[in-house]
Amino acid sequence: MAASAFCCPACHGRLTLSDRPRCRGCGARFDAIGGVPLLIANADRAVVDRRDDPRPLPAHDCAGLGIAAIDDALARDDRMLELGAGRETTTDPHVVRTDAFVYAAEHLDVVADAHALPFPDATFDFVFSLAVFEHLHSPWLAAEEIARVLRPGGRVFTLCAFLQPLHGYPDHYFNTTESGLRRLFRDGFEIESCGPSRLSSHRESAVPLYRMREMAEAYGRETRAPLRTRWRRRRPVPAARRPLARGAGRARGLAPDRTVGRAAGSASLRRSRAVAYTTRALLLHGPGRTRTYV
Numbered sequence: 500m501a502a503s504a505f506c507c508p509a510c511h512g513r514l515t516l517s518d519r520p521r522c523r524g525c526g527a528r529f530d531a532i533g534g535v536p537l538l539i540a541n542a543d544r545a546v547v548d549r550r551d552d553p554r555p556l557p558a559h560d561c562a563g564l565g566i567a568a569i570d571d572a573l574a575r576d577d578r579m580l581e582l583g584a585g586r587e588t589t590t591d592p593h594v595v596r597t598d599a600f601v602y603a604a605e606h607l608d609v610v611a612d613a614h615a616l617p618f619p620d621a622t623f624d625f626v627f628s629l630a631v632f633e634h635l636h637s638p639w640l641a642a643e644e645i646a647r648v649l650r651p652g653g654r655v656f657t658l659c660a661f662l663q664p665l666h667g668y669p670d671h672y673f674n675t676t677e678s679g680l681r682r683l684f685r686d687g688f689e690i691e692s693c694g695p696s697r698l699s700s701h702r703e704s705a706v707p708l709y710r711m712r713e714m715a716e717a718y719g720r721e722t723r724a725p726l727r728t729r730w731r732r733r734r735p736v737p738a739a740r741r742p743l744a745r746g747a748g749r750a751r752g753l754a755p756d757r758t759v760g761r762a763a764g765s766a767s768l769r770r771s772r773a774v775a776y777t778t779r780a781l782l783l784h785g786p787g788r789t790r791t792y793v
């Protein structure tokens with residue numbers, strides 16, 4: 500996307516064409532990271548620049564995910580915007596890749612905040628986001644921005660966390676039910692379809708049965724622990740196993756100690772690695788008002 504196609508995210512004024520663009524309207528100044536325009540007002544570079552993150556996002560190619568709405572948009576040569584592109588590897592020139600953080604500069608066209616997009620009205624035919632909305636602090640503002648930058652009749656595809664546990668990138672605010680997603684896009688869109696999805700960036704837990712088994716196992720571990728503790732209180736505890744026994748006892752409030760908090764937290768983090776059952780929606784941007792479909 501040509502730099503001249505961007506605008507000020509604050510006032511939508513035109514930008515000067517330079518390495519450090521300035522808004523001709525409000526005078527706001529912007530920067531760049533790795534040659535990628537950083538069009539977020541008052542951005543904190545130390546927060547945005549995650550190129551040295553020891554746990555980078557996995558790469559993905561939007562054309563290889565088997566999502567029909569995206570495949571159709573690519574086939575139509577739609578002007579496409581990907582919100583939260585992360586390490587998107589597509590080289591399709593019709594896809595503008597944005598993210599609020601830079602994980603690898605070569606995978607982005609512009610650094611942008613979904614709550615205040617640096618594009619003029621009606622710029623795109625298709626906007627999509629994959630596992631992004633749970634990371635937006637005010638997703639209703641992002642929905643308004645999507646409606647603004649879409650042309651009338653344009654389409655949106657979004658995939659949100661539903662049964663995913665807490666995860667970062669770098670903050671996780673909301674998981675979304677079907678009702679939540681419908682409400683989020685109530686104004687300005689027509690919902691063509693909306694519902695649960697098996698799509699997940701965590702393939703191993705995308706199947707509900709897998710997730711249920713994991714939850715049952717975790718529940719079993721937690722409920723068995725106090726029983727073991729009660730049993731051990733009647734028998735000598737081998738020295739090597741005393742820390743575990745004490746921890747389990749404290750978990751029931753028998754002997755408060757912060758040690759057990761750490762143990763419980765660790766278990767929770769391990770469980771949180773397996774993830775996901777998501778909600779997705781396909782929305783049609785209607786002239787005059789918002790229409791949504793999935």
Ligand SMILES: [Zn+2]
Nearest residue numbers: 507510522525
């Ligand atoms: Zn401005």
